[in-house]
Amino acid sequence: MxxxxxxxxxxxxxxxxxxxxxxxxxxxxxxxxxxxxxxxxxxxxxxxxxxxxxxxxxxxxxxxxxxxxxxxxxxxxxxxxxxxxxxxxxxxxxxxxxxxxxxxxxxxxxxxxxxxxxxxxxxxxxxxxxxxxxxxxxxxxxxxxxxxxxxxxxxxxxxxxxxxxxxxxxxxxxxxxxxxxxxxxxxxxxxxxxxxxxxxxxxxxxxxxxxxxxxxxxxxxxxxxxxxxxxxxxxLDVVDPDGERAPRKAVECDRSKWLYTDTGGILDVLPKLADRVEAGAPIAHLLDPWGQKVRTYRAPEAGVVVGRATNPVAPTGARILHLGHLAEGGSVGHVP
Ligand SMILES: [Zn+2]
Structure with missing residues (x-):
């Protein structure tokens, strides 16, 4: 060959x-x-x-x-x-x-x-x-x-x-x-x-x-x-429409923030990407190396999961979850 x-x-x-x-x-x-x-x-x-x-x-x-x-x-x-x-x-x-x-x-x-x-x-x-x-x-x-x-x-x-x-x-x-x-x-x-x-x-x-x-x-x-x-x-009228169309399904957020750990341990983030979470819902656990829970983190307000940590090794100040705050009425900013 x-x-x-x-x-x-x-x-x-x-x-x-x-x-x-x-x-x-x-x-x-x-x-x-x-x-x-x-x-x-x-x-x-x-x-x-x-x-x-x-x-x-x-x-x-x-x-x-x-x-x-x-x-x-x-x-x-x-x-x-x-x-x-x-x-x-x-x-x-x-x-x-x-x-x-x-x-x-x-x-x-x-x-x-x-x-x-x-x-x-x-x-x-x-x-x-x-x-x-x-x-x-x-x-x-x-x-x-x-x-x-x-x-x-x-x-x-x-x-x-x-x-x-x-x-x-x-x-x-x-x-x-x-x-x-x-x-x-x-x-x-x-x-x-x-x-x-x-x-x-x-x-x-x-x-x-x-x-x-x-x-x-x-x-x-x-x-x-x-x-x-x-x-x-x-x-933008640069090209004519083709057959494919992206679904317009976006959830619109008027702001977002990352949540961080306040101490160290092994991080387990609970929600999946794009999940909605209620205020107070558990979003993550932090364990010590002996398997004991150090922290449960709860959503400080309702929102949607924009991003999340995948690295379980979490020192103090590790990112947990990027929480988006849903815009009032479903859209934000300029609405045509
Ligand atoms: Zn980048």
Missing amino acids: TDWIVPHQRETPRPIDALVLSDLAPGVHRLALTLIDDGAATPVRIPLIVVQGAHDGPTVGLTAAVHGNELNGIPTIHRLFKRLDPAEVRGTVVGATIVNVPGYLRYDRLFPDDRDLNRIFPGKPNGNESDVYAFRLVERLIAHFEVLLDLHTASFGRVNSYYVRADMNDAKTAMMARTLGAEIIVHNEGADGTLRACAADRGIAALTVEIGDPQVIDRGKVKESRVGLRDVLEE
């Missing part, structure tokens, strides 16, 4: 130092955008797929792996873009499949200088490695977008429902959030330092999509989000 390795023809991505969308002819472009250089004087480049439509329309950006171990957004972009025909697209769709390239290579959420990129935007023109990386990402890429969909997953030791964080007071952002077919929408204006907040400050309608778990590719979750993102492109 000598033919078990099947090489495929592929196009060589084109390195660029700046993204000039107006220079791109209608079609699909595979580009590698230089942001910084590493210590061996080699450029660090982020992979971009650009679908330049034959017709006028908005520039829509999708970013994945801002946290280097949050991978589900990568195939989501691949599969979404595979179904885009430039001849029919109105506008430009840009997918940055791996934003935090150095973190991705280390299977790590963080940048190699141990900073979280998604806390330091818009970065600094002069500063340490992550500051400059963040700054140039915004200047060279994000600044071109009118819409930003930033694709994440849960962090290590936790699982998330398929949920969206968005400023629901912004009409366009709220429309996109409701179109994605997520299980839960959490209204949140966006913490300082996040890519979403940085984009919103520049007038870009931006939201964060949480797709499953870190360091894995989950086909089911990828399909769900791919269908939802396509629906967003349809609502």
Whole structure:
């Protein structure tokens, strides 16, 4: 058997130092955008797929792996873009499949200088490695977008429902959030330092999509989000509707918070993702290594489970559960 390795023809991505969308002819472009250089004087480049439509329309950006171990957004972009025909697209769709390239290579959420990129935007023109990386990402890429969909997953030791964080007071952002077919929408204006907040400050309608778990590719979750993102492109009139439609089933929350342990032990979280919990219902037990209960934690108020811990090793201050507070009347923010 000598033919078990099947090489495929592929196009060589084109390195660029700046993204000039107006220079791109209608079609699909595979580009590698230089942001910084590493210590061996080699450029660090982020992979971009650009679908330049034959017709006028908005520039829509999708970013994945801002946290280097949050991978589900990568195939989501691949599969979404595979179904885009430039001849029919109105506008430009840009997918940055791996934003935090150095973190991705280390299977790590963080940048190699141990900073979280998604806390330091818009970065600094002069500063340490992550500051400059963040700054140039915004200047060279994000600044071109009118819409930003930033694709994440849960962090290590936790699982998330398929949920969206968005400023629901912004009409366009709220429309996109409701179109994605997520299980839960959490209204949140966006913490300082996040890519979403940085984009919103520049007038870009931006939201964060949480797709499953870190360091894995989950086909089911990828399909769900791919269908939802396509629906967003349809609502933005970038493409015509196709046959698939994400169900609009999201539970809308006007706020959410993580609950943390107050002491250490072995954590057992009781509810499942997207479960509703009543105020006072037990949500977790904490055991000592001798099998004795140290704590029972109860829901401080009624809500829905947005995310939960999977790591049973719980020191004082470990995350237990991300509890969303249901919006009065079922919806939050801008209601059409
Ligand atoms: Zn993330």
